[in-house]
Amino acid sequence: MPDLKLLGDEPTIEEREAIDTAIASLHQHGTTGIHKKRHLLLPALQAAQERVGWISEGAFNHICKTLEVPPADAYGTATFYALLAVEPRAKRVLHVCEDVACMPRGSGALIAELERTVGPAAHHGPEGSHVEIADSDAVWLKSPCLGLCDHAPAAFLQVAGEKPIEHLFGDVTMDTIRAALGGALDIARVARPKIPQAGQPHLRLLQRVDVVDPTSLDDYRAHGGYAALRRATEIGPAGVVREVTDSKLMGRGGAAFPTGRKWEAVAKQTVRPHYIICNADESEPGTFKDRSIMEGDPFSLVESMTIAAYATGCEFGYIYLRGEYPLAHERLTNAMAKARARGLLGNDILGTGFNFDMEIRKGGGAYICGEETSIFNSIEGFRGEPRNKPPFPVESGVFHRPTLINNVETLVNVLAIVTEGGPAFAKTGTEASTGPKLFCLSGCVERPGVYEVPFGATLRELIDLAGGVADGKKLGSILLGGASGLFIGPEDLDMPLTFEGVKASHATLGSGVILVLDDSVEMLPILQRIAAFFRDESCGQCVPCRVGTVRQEEALARIAAGTPIGDMKTEISLLDDIGLVMKDASICGLGQTAYSAIESAIHRLKVIA
Numbered sequence: 001m002p003d004l005k006l007l008g009d010e011p012t013i014e015e016r017e018a019i020d021t022a023i024a025s026l027h028q029h030g031t032t033g034i035h036k037k038r039h040l041l042l043p044a045l046q047a048a049q050e051r052v053g054w055i056s057e058g059a060f061n062h063i064c065k066t067l068e069v070p071p072a073d074a075y076g077t078a079t080f081y082a083l084l085a086v087e088p089r090a091k092r093v094l095h096v097c098e099d100v101a102c103m104p105r106g107s108g109a110l111i112a113e114l115e116r117t118v119g120p121a122a123h124h125g126p127e128g129s130h131v132e133i134a135d136s137d138a139v140w141l142k143s144p145c146l147g148l149c150d151h152a153p154a155a156f157l158q159v160a161g162e163k164p165i166e167h168l169f170g171d172v173t174m175d176t177i178r179a180a181l182g183g184a185l186d187i188a189r190v191a192r193p194k195i196p197q198a199g200q201p202h203l204r205l206l207q208r209v210d211v212v213d214p215t216s217l218d219d220y221r222a223h224g225g226y227a228a229l230r231r232a233t234e235i236g237p238a239g240v241v242r243e244v245t246d247s248k249l250m251g252r253g254g255a256a257f258p259t260g261r262k263w264e265a266v267a268k269q270t271v272r273p274h275y276i277i278c279n280a281d282e283s284e285p286g287t288f289k290d291r292s293i294m295e296g297d298p299f300s301l302v303e304s305m306t307i308a309a310y311a312t313g314c315e316f317g318y319i320y321l322r323g324e325y326p327l328a329h330e331r332l333t334n335a336m337a338k339a340r341a342r343g344l345l346g347n348d349i350l351g352t353g354f355n356f357d358m359e360i361r362k363g364g365g366a367y368i369c370g371e372e373t374s375i376f377n378s379i380e381g382f383r384g385e386p387r388n389k390p391p392f393p394v395e396s397g398v399f400h401r402p403t404l405i406n407n408v409e410t411l412v413n414v415l416a417i418v419t420e421g422g423p424a425f426a427k428t429g430t431e432a433s434t435g436p437k438l439f440c441l442s443g444c445v446e447r448p449g450v451y452e453v454p455f456g457a458t459l460r461e462l463i464d465l466a467g468g469v470a471d472g473k474k475l476g477s478i479l480l481g482g483a484s485g486l487f488i489g490p491e492d493l494d495m496p497l498t499f500e501g502v503k504a505s506h507a508t509l510g511s512g513v514i515l516v517l518d519d520s521v522e523m524l525p526i527l528q529r530i531a532a533f534f535r536d537e538s539c540g541q542c543v544p545c546r547v548g549t550v551r552q553e554e555a556l557a558r559i560a561a562g563t564p565i566g567d568m569k570t571e572i573s574l575l576d577d578i579g580l581v582m583k584d585a586s587i588c589g590l591g592q593t594a595y596s597a598i599e600s601a602i603h604r605l606k607v608i609a
Contacts, residue, residue, distance in 0.1 A: 006064060006071060009058035011056070011062040019047050038382075040067055041067055041069055041381030042379075044063045045059075046364065048063065050160055051160060051161070052091070054085040054089045080384060082366065090138050091159060093139055094177065095324075097153055098142045098529070099143075099145035100286065100483065101286045103521075105152035122141050138182070144283075144285065145533075148288060149285075149286050149288050150450065151192060153171075154168065155169060155170075155177065157185070168327065206438070208296070215334055228416075229303050229349075233352050237310055240307060241312070243417050245263075248260075248426050252409035253406070253409075253410065254509075262406075266312040266314070266394045267311065273314075274314040275404070276317040277375060280321045281321065281369050283366075285533065286479065286514075289439070290409060293408055294331065295328050298335040301332065302335045303339075304415055305317050306349065316356070322363050361378070366539075368385070368539045373387035376393070380399065413435055433498035433499045437455050437509075439452075439462055439514050443517055446466060446469075447466045451466065459492065463493070477490075477523065479526075480507055480509070483533055483534070484589065485507075487600045492505060523607040528553070531594075538590060538591065542585070542586055542591065543585075544584075544585040544586045545582055568608065579594075
């Protein structure tokens with residue numbers, strides 16, 4: 001054991017039990033050196049908080065002693081994550097979304113009423129101490145996007161205890177907020193409506209969502225489940241990689257990297273072991289497509305990850321799941337357990353001699369952990385800060401081993417590719433953008449939700465699918481790609497939603513966000529919220545992003561107050577300079593895109609005169 005300078009306090013019996021149980025439940029799969037125990041740090045911290053509501057010095061002491069991690073190091077990791085509390089806090093916590101998809105659906109009025117009748121929100125992050133001390137039985141906090149934009153406004157409830165409760169719910173009213181804070185919310189009765197296209201025959205990615213029982217392996221198999229894995233074992237690993245390459249599948253997380261090329265690169269690596277990670281930390285404001293799949297068709301993700309692992313020689317996998325997705329966590333855990341019991345996960349899968357297992361790692365409330373190298377650091381038990389590239393993940397990823405990382409939508413596409421063949425899959429869509437695509441329609445539309453269309457559909461067609469602009473109002477603008485995307489206007493409605501189509505229009509698909517705003521929505525508060533989001537979510541590792549996001553928010557505040565430095569032209573010029581520095585000099589995509597949406601609103605839509 002290293003020379004640890006431990007804290008003086010001892011854990012309570014309940015803290016010790018929660019921490020030890022969490023550590024014992026996780027896989028020990030051959031990590032060595034500093035990673036041998038360190039990678040259990042985040043789950044141990046989460047277990048302590050889920051039991052008592054915060055992470056005490058006694059809990060830190062026990063975790064650090066057990067995992068051989070210096071207390072200062074563990075504290076630095078804990079304070080990185082917005083969902084973790086390191087000071088005493090009420091056991092019942094309600095996070096109320098204040099982000100861009102909830103703003104036009106009334107979240108501002110809800111928060112104002114909460115502040116008037118319940119009291120000010122507790123604070124975390126850069127606003128002072130990590131979490132404000134609270135003597136009450138329940139506290140509420142303002143939250144960035146919770147990934148339930150199709151049922152905005154949204155809230156996320158956490159209740160610590162022997163049987164901790166976590167519940168994400170939408171269509172929030174003051175009545176449900178009061179019930180949640182008072183312990184009177186009947187979670188069993190807070191059901192979510194079906195996706196708008198449920199049961200439609202043309203669906204592929206969403207074909208089973210809200211049609212099959214997401215908890216039943218038999219129902220999944222009755223609707224075509226595990227046919228792709230059997231086919232994969234028949235054509236072999238190289239055959240699977242060939243089909244994925246022939247499909248021309250591009251990554252669906254925003255970067256649009258050729259999936260087959262990535263898989264082939266991992267498969268060729270001679271260093272062992274190989275790992276696979278599903279990036280399910282869907283935290284881009286306005287994005288909720290992956291949540292819909294994980295909640296409604298969890299076995300499809302388990303099967304597709306198994307196929308990907310088989311094709312690329314991965315021995316172990318992680319689903320890095322957004323911390324605010326408790327239902328997805330529950331259903332994926334069930335799916336893995338049932339697959340394991342049927343010989344579809346674990347040792348000697350389908351009698352082929354292929355061994356592969358996986359587990360869920362829950363995020364802690366950090367948007368930056370959607371960046372692939374940040375996920376590696378988070379899984380390893382460090383602060384979720386991005387790494388420099390190269391080396392690239394295919395050579396040195398998690399635990400510095402070859403790692404395949406794809407998001408949920410990308411992986412689930414593989415099922416159709418394997419069963420029908422890559423060339424057949426490529427016939428859907430366009431030459432450069434093949435297959436179906438999921439889009440997240442939210443904001444001022446009649447029927448918000450996730451929609452599946454072939455690549456090539458236009459913005460106009462997507463908005464029409466969602467019932468058009470709500471309440472008969474006129475279209476004002478569209479945020480395409482989320483907070484890291486950009487704004488476009490009504491003149492762009494006939495833009496084809498393909499990689500090449502949006503590029504020609506100087507736009508981006510990003511993570512599939514289509515946030516519709518009618519012409520009554522004030523744009524400046526939306527821009528200020530985007531700036532506040534990036535300021536809060538910046539990991540602080542690099543100066544351009546750490547300082548630039550703060551200066552960007554300050555400039556917008558001056559503009560909103562009518563007190564620009566010099567005149568408005570000078571202030572906008574300053575914003576452009578800050579944005580250029582962040583784009584050119586930031587380590588990762590967060591800083592590089594932090595000005596994109598704001599810049600497009602200023603220069604494309606002319607929202608600031």
